[in-house]
Amino acid sequence: MKKQLLVLMLPAFAMLSCGGSKEKTEKQAITIKGSDTVLPLAQMEAEKLMKQDSSITVSVIGGGTGVGITALLEGSTDIAMASRDLKTEEALKFSEAKKEIEKVLIAYDALSVIVHPGNKVSQLTREQIEKIYTGEIKNWKEVGGEDLKIVAYSRESSSGTYEYFKEEVLDDKNYATDVLSMPATGAIVQSVGQTKGAIGYVGLAYQTKSVKQLAVSYDEGKTFIAPSVAAAKDKTYPISRPLFFMYEKVNSEKVKSIIDYTLSEEGQKIVLEVGYVPLK
Amino acid sequence: MKTNYKKFQEKFIEGLLMLSGTVTSLTVLLIVVFLFSEGLGVFNKKPIDDDFNLTIHAENRISKLSPSQVKNIFDQKIKNWKEVGGKDEKIILFKIDDISDFYTDDQLGKDFKNLSWCINDYIVKHRGVIAFFSKKYISKNFKGKILDVDKIKVSEFLSGDEWFPTARPVAQMGVKPLILGTLWVSLGAILIALPLGLAAAIYLSEIANSRIRNILKPLIELLAGIPSVVYGFFGLVIIVPLIQQLFNLPVGETALAGSVVLGIMALPTIITISEDAMRNTPRAMKEASLALGASKWQTIYKVVIPHSASGITAGAILGIGRAIGETMAVLMVTGNAAIIPTTLLEPVRTIPATIAAELGEAPNGGVHYQALFALGCILFIITLVINLLVEFVTKRKTLSKH
Numbered sequence: 001m002k003k004q005l006l007v008l009m010l011p012a013f014a015m016l017s018c019g020g021s022k023e024k025t026e027k028q029a030i031t032i033k034g035s036d037t038v039l040p041l042a043q044m045e046a047e048k049l050m051k052q053d054s055s056i057t058v059s060v061i062g063g064g065t066g067v068g069i070t071a072l073l074e075g076s077t078d079i080a081m082a083s084r085d086l087k088t089e090e091a092l093k094f095s096e097a098k099k100e101i102e103k104v105l106i107a108y109d110a111l112s113v114i115v116h117p118g119n120k121v122s123q124l125t126r127e128q129i130e131k132i133y134t135g136e137i138k139n140w141k142e143v144g145g146e147d148l149k150i151v152a153y154s155r156e157s158s159s160g161t162y163e164y165f166k167e168e169v170l171d172d173k174n175y176a177t178d179v180l181s182m183p184a185t186g187a188i189v190q191s192v193g194q195t196k197g198a199i200g201y202v203g204l205a206y207q208t209k210s211v212k213q214l215a216v217s218y219d220e221g222k223t224f225i226a227p228s229v230a231a232a233k234d235k236t237y238p239i240s241r242p243l244f245f246m247y248e249k250v251n252s253e254k255v256k257s258i259i260d261y262t263l264s265e266e267g268q269k270i271v272l273e274v275g276y277v278p279l280k
Numbered sequence: 281m282k283t284n285y286k287k288f289q290e291k292f293i294e295g296l297l298m299l300s301g302t303v304t305s306l307t308v309l310l311i312v313v314f315l316f317s318e319g320l321g322v323f324n325k326k327p328i329d330d331d332f333n334l335t336i337h338a339e340n341r342i343s344k345l346s347p348s349q350v351k352n353i354f355d356q357k358i359k360n361w362k363e364v365g366g367k368d369e370k371i372i373l374f375k376i377d378d379i380s381d382f383y384t385d386d387q388l389g390k391d392f393k394n395l396s397w398c399i400n401d402y403i404v405k406h407r408g409v410i411a412f413f414s415k416k417y418i419s420k421n422f423k424g425k426i427l428d429v430d431k432i433k434v435s436e437f438l439s440g441d442e443w444f445p446t447a448r449p450v451a452q453m454g455v456k457p458l459i460l461g462t463l464w465v466s467l468g469a470i471l472i473a474l475p476l477g478l479a480a481a482i483y484l485s486e487i488a489n490s491r492i493r494n495i496l497k498p499l500i501e502l503l504a505g506i507p508s509v510v511y512g513f514f515g516l517v518i519i520v521p522l523i524q525q526l527f528n529l530p531v532g533e534t535a536l537a538g539s540v541v542l543g544i545m546a547l548p549t550i551i552t553i554s555e556d557a558m559r560n561t562p563r564a565m566k567e568a569s570l571a572l573g574a575s576k577w578q579t580i581y582k583v584v585i586p587h588s589a590s591g592i593t594a595g596a597i598l599g600i601g602r603a604i605g606e607t608m609a610v611l612m613v614t615g616n617a618a619i620i621p622t623t624l625l626e627p628v629r630t631i632p633a634t635i636a637a638e639l640g641e642a643p644n645g646g647v648h649y650q651a652l653f654a655l656g657c658i659l660f661i662i663t664l665v666i667n668l669l670v671e672f673v674t675k676r677k678t679l680s681k682h
Binding site for chain 1: 379533616
């Protein structure tokens with residue numbers, strides 16, 4: 001809800017800033033479109049930048065990484081927000097259209113796997129998580145816990161996090177039909193916190209005391225790494241993904257202000273505030 | 281002169297009224313036409329992306345796979361071709377993003393010039409391969425076999441029990457769990473709301489004195505004004521844990537939680553309409569009953585309720601109509617797992633929740649988008665039947681009066 005409110009308010013912000021600087025300098029309007037994961041971050045960055053420099057207006061629109069990249073290809077946006085790298089097919093489309101794309105890494109997003117705080121299990125391998133979400137493992141005692149049915153929570157299929165978790169952790173297999181899907185990350189935290197056998201996945205930023213984070217292993221159980229900002233930064237924590245701003249090279253002058261601001265110390269502080277992992 | 285003016289004024293107002301009636305009817309018609317034209321479009325489409333192909337090795341005997349077989353192959357549940365009627369050969373999955381694992385950048389060429397050659401080469405060299413890639417990269421002398429995918433059939437759509445609309449390569453569009461989920465939740469809601477609503481209506485119309493009624497009735501009507509997200513959150517935080525503890529369940533997000541929340545939401549409609557119907561019972565009839573020596577309860581049971589039966593039914597059906605279409609509250613409390621429910625104590629996924637959760641990201645005009653509109657059509661038909669039922673019930677009552 002808050003997201004939508006912000007999107008609605010952005011034009012209002014833009015209008016306000018219009019009134020302030022009457023024909024002082026030439027207006028710069030930048031459009032950013034794409035990933036819903038990056039959306040809250042881009043909105044904050046845009047808002048702060050516009051407060052500093054009233055000659056720039058930035059409008060931020062969600063819709064998903066794919067939507068943003070398509071818009072960039074069609075030229076209907078200046079910057080595409082992406083929560084993944086370009087797919088081979090997308091790279092092909094850009095080279096077909098003879099467009100050179102610049103990718104700027106702006107932050108990392110780490111997903112943590114969470115369980116009810118009363119759960120004895122504190123670590124799982126990637127293979128175990130895959131089997132839990134594809135319905136092969138149904139009881140906690142199969143992974144060293146007590147005799148309790150596993151209740152797996154996921155995001156809705158429209159969410160980028162759903163796709164990312166499927167590709168990265170489930171080896172691109174489909175979720176089992178009895179996995180519960182929740183409309184929002186906050187709802188997953190709430191449900192996992194009140195359901196004894198629950199397991200879920202959320203962005204690192206959403207950790208609260210009502211749930212327990214699991215350490216995960218990507219080398220079949222040799223090393224387990226607990227999710228933390230530090231572990232995500234030095235890339236030892238495996239379930240983390242880069243977040244990008246992408247733009248056409250010919251546009252670099254136009255989008256410089258917002259990109260420079262995002263990469264600045266101030267901009268990276270916002271990254272941490274919004275709940276992602278800053279670059280440095 | 282004055283009469284002319286008055287006549288003109290009357291004509292003008294008449295025209296305005298007619299116009300607004302026409303506009304409303306047209307809008308309704310337009311929406312229905314839009315809904316059905318989008319929704320029925322799904323049966324003209326294949327559950328695979330238009331410009332993508334599913335190809336196998338030329339010597340593979342298989343020429344057709346059902347959507348669920350394709351899904352199980354790509355989920356690695358089917359690992360050998362003999363499980364789907366082919367030769368004893370291990371299945372090798374190939375996706376275009378893996379191409380750089382098998383061919384060097386030199387082989388692929390600058391800007392992926394040789395991509396279609398590489399794909400062809402890979403398919404020719406692996407007998408057990410099944411590949412999923414865009415039609416654009418099929419080379420002119422392509423040596424593999426292209427698998428045919430059937431269009432979505434109405435019967436499969438209605439009877440399929442797996443809902444994976446975004447699964448690739450082939451989407452699974454089975455809406456049976458969603459329809460059943462919607463009906464279960466609504467049935468539960470009516471079982472909870474009807475007795476409660478009826479009791480409240482009887483109390484308000486027959487037992488409560490006017491002062492209490494003047495306080496209570498607006499309060500109950502206020503229930504209808506609370507946004508459904510609030511009901512949903514209330515359900516998630518209060519009702520879900522309560523149900524979980526009460527029945528000692530592994531998970532509290534169940535059809536029952538949805539029913540309770542919807543039941544509460546349907547209460548104001550049921551109470552208001554049935555109370556109005558009960559208060560319409562002629563005073564003479566009630567007094568006659570009391571004068572004959574019947575007690576207050578006997579009067580309510582034998583005179584008031586039968587007299588207002590049609591109003592009560594209408595209230596119940598309208599209340600449930602609201603419950604069936606309710607989106608947000610249900611989305612938050614039922615768990616949204618698309619499984620066919622066997623009891624009220626299991627998670628379910630309802631039609632409105634599915635549409636609300638998925639329409640935002642479904643590509644405009646695609647199969648998924650149209651499938652969601654088809655779900656809308658099903659919901660429309662269900663509510664239409666309910667409304668016709670109301671019409672029928674109230675009509676029968678008026679006829680029997682004469």
